[in-house]
Amino acid sequence: MTVERLGRDTYLVRLAGSWRLRDRLPSAADVLKMPGYVRGVRHLTFDTTQLGAWDTGLLTFIRHLIDESQRAGIEVDHTGLPADVERLLALASAVPTRGIVPEPVRLPWLGRAGTTVIETGRATVAVLAFVGEACDAFAGLFTGRVKIRWSQFGLLLYEVGVRALPIITLVGTLIGLILAFGAAVQLRQLGVQIFVADLVGISVSQEVGALITAIILAGRTGAAFAAQLGSMQVNEEIDALTTAGIPPVQFLVLPRMLALILITPLLTIYTDLFGIIGGGLVAVTVLDLSLTTYVTRLIQVVTMNDFLMGLVRASVFGVLIALAGCLRGMQCGRSATGVGLATTSAVVTSIVLTIIADGLLSMIFSVFRL
Amino acid sequence: MVMTPTAAPSADPDVRPRISVVDLDMAYGGLLIQRDISFTVRPAEIFVVMGGSGSGKSTLLRHLVGLKAPARGDVFYDGRSLWTADPAERDDLMRRVGVVYQSNALWSSLTLSENVALLLEEFTDLSAGEIRDAAALKLALVGLAGFEDYYPSEVSGGMAKRAALARALALDPEILFLDEPSTGLDPISARLLDDLVLDLRDGLGTTVVVVTHDLASIQAIGDNSVFLDTETKTMMAHGNPKALLADPPNPRVRAFLNRESVYQ
Numbered sequence: 001m002t003v004e005r006l007g008r009d010t011y012l013v014r015l016a017g018s019w020r021l022r023d024r025l026p027s028a029a030d031v032l033k034m035p036g037y038v039r040g041v042r043h044l045t046f047d048t049t050q051l052g053a054w055d056t057g058l059l060t061f062i063r064h065l066i067d068e069s070q071r072a073g074i075e076v077d078h079t080g081l082p083a084d085v086e087r088l089l090a091l092a093s094a095v096p097t098r099g100i101v102p103e104p105v106r107l108p109w110l111g112r113a114g115t116t117v118i119e120t121g122r123a124t125v126a127v128l129a130f131v132g133e134a135c136d137a138f139a140g141l142f143t144g145r146v147k148i149r150w151s152q153f154g155l156l157l158y159e160v161g162v163r164a165l166p167i168i169t170l171v172g173t174l175i176g177l178i179l180a181f182g183a184a185v186q187l188r189q190l191g192v193q194i195f196v197a198d199l200v201g202i203s204v205s206q207e208v209g210a211l212i213t214a215i216i217l218a219g220r221t222g223a224a225f226a227a228q229l230g231s232m233q234v235n236e237e238i239d240a241l242t243t244a245g246i247p248p249v250q251f252l253v254l255p256r257m258l259a260l261i262l263i264t265p266l267l268t269i270y271t272d273l274f275g276i277i278g279g280g281l282v283a284v285t286v287l288d289l290s291l292t293t294y295v296t297r298l299i300q301v302v303t304m305n306d307f308l309m310g311l312v313r314a315s316v317f318g319v320l321i322a323l324a325g326c327l328r329g330m331q332c333g334r335s336a337t338g339v340g341l342a343t344t345s346a347v348v349t350s351i352v353l354t355i356i357a358d359g360l361l362s363m364i365f366s367v368f369r370l
Numbered sequence: 371m372v373m374t375p376t377a378a379p380s381a382d383p384d385v386r387p388r389i390s391v392v393d394l395d396m397a398y399g400g401l402l403i404q405r406d407i408s409f410t411v412r413p414a415e416i417f418v419v420m421g422g423s424g425s426g427k428s429t430l431l432r433h434l435v436g437l438k439a440p441a442r443g444d445v446f447y448d449g450r451s452l453w454t455a456d457p458a459e460r461d462d463l464m465r466r467v468g469v470v471y472q473s474n475a476l477w478s479s480l481t482l483s484e485n486v487a488l489l490l491e492e493f494t495d496l497s498a499g500e501i502r503d504a505a506a507l508k509l510a511l512v513g514l515a516g517f518e519d520y521y522p523s524e525v526s527g528g529m530a531k532r533a534a535l536a537r538a539l540a541l542d543p544e545i546l547f548l549d550e551p552s553t554g555l556d557p558i559s560a561r562l563l564d565d566l567v568l569d570l571r572d573g574l575g576t577t578v579v580v581v582t583h584d585l586a587s588i589q590a591i592g593d594n595s596v597f598l599d600t601e602t603k604t605m606m607a608h609g610n611p612k613a614l615l616a617d618p619p620n621p622r623v624r625a626f627l628n629r630e631s632v633y634q
Contacts, residue, residue: 236475243435243469245461
């Protein structure tokens, strides 16, 4: 590119060679910065007789140059431009930049605070409405007002429960191993290796088994629920249920909630079992206890009460994970991004709610001296 | 203020409109989509809602089928208000309606037959065998005999569209809504779908409301229409599509119906 001054008040921009995006193109700013470009110049013309291959890189350059020149009060003569370039520039400038999306309004701090409060209130009402609707559907199940499609429910149980067994087996065993291993050195120093059965048995059956199961289900099942319902939202399947007069909460949320309420305690018992087996492996191989000693001690110290506390926890966690997963799925927007956000949010919400509920239940059990 | 439906601009003034839309404003939050929409749909009419992309056609359909509340105005079915009705009455009104969504919205975990049968199970007292036969008949009506046990993901786009139509017809609705039915269909499949809609209307006397910007389809099946304009955010024309094509009331309607660039 060369720039020449023609006469007293005209600039000629001569464009030659290849002008494609992948070439190292000069920017319009390079022309504008040239000494004396603006001062005294009234007209701008182009010479493109030596122009080679070009693409939208050239269009971008010329468009920018024209805009800046016109802003500086310089009249631009288009006659030197190739007809195709001229046509495409006309096309680009013909599209009106209409305000289909309104400019975002920047509110003062008080307005932002008020908006946040209102939005939080609306979100809270939406959550309460969803929980209320889910509870109503659950109650309807017992009065016969709400029906469940048992074939679909069976598939759901298989998906939520049976297919989770391998991961539960692995993680449950590892948790037992980790708990026992962590305490093994201290127990050996004190000569009370036998207490490994107390440590693993009580902690796993009371709390850790339920918590680990809940975290696995939050990541596996809660996320799946959110993704399934979110995809259905995107595909208008939930709209189709609504217009057909079938409440989506009854048709979609209730079976999932019921499945998790049933499956979480069962999987917790399974986790407890493998946690205890993991602890037993350490007791036998590291702490030199016999299997009989370990099992006998377990039977002595772990009570039915401990298991029941774990099962109560598991039932509560199951409800929370199902509600969080389904709620986030139902609240999903109408895009793939929305499904991703719903899934992430479902996992985070489930885990946070689980930990909070675990703390509260520990306090309740402590108050009642269970 | 109590709104009442206005009489349809019908050749027969005694015909009561099946649907009346009165002074409807549509908005998402503070963003106005369309305002002052008023029209009527007569029984057994094929009514087309047309307009460019983003003009609010599908949003209007969501207002008509009870999925989105209007910012102002109301929708009446046989003179009964949809948006001031209590939930039970609204459910009752919606029971008379079938909807074919733009994305088909077939329930992906159910087979085509189960998609149709679900509505029959929920809202009729038919036996399992009768429901199976009724679902098979609906699928056969749309040319899907033999595909009862296929899942939506196992059939082509055109077949899924027809299955969605069969599901919408499950309860023999008085009114059928179709949202962009020709989306994703080749011209021949789109034409076959148009013929099917005409056959169903003629055979069952169903009132049909089609939301589309498919010009061929508009001219092929439309008895009456409204044109929603993106620029002015309101209804620009109302009438028979052929009459609007022959004598467009303004340049934007002419440009749309003749596939002209409005920027020329």
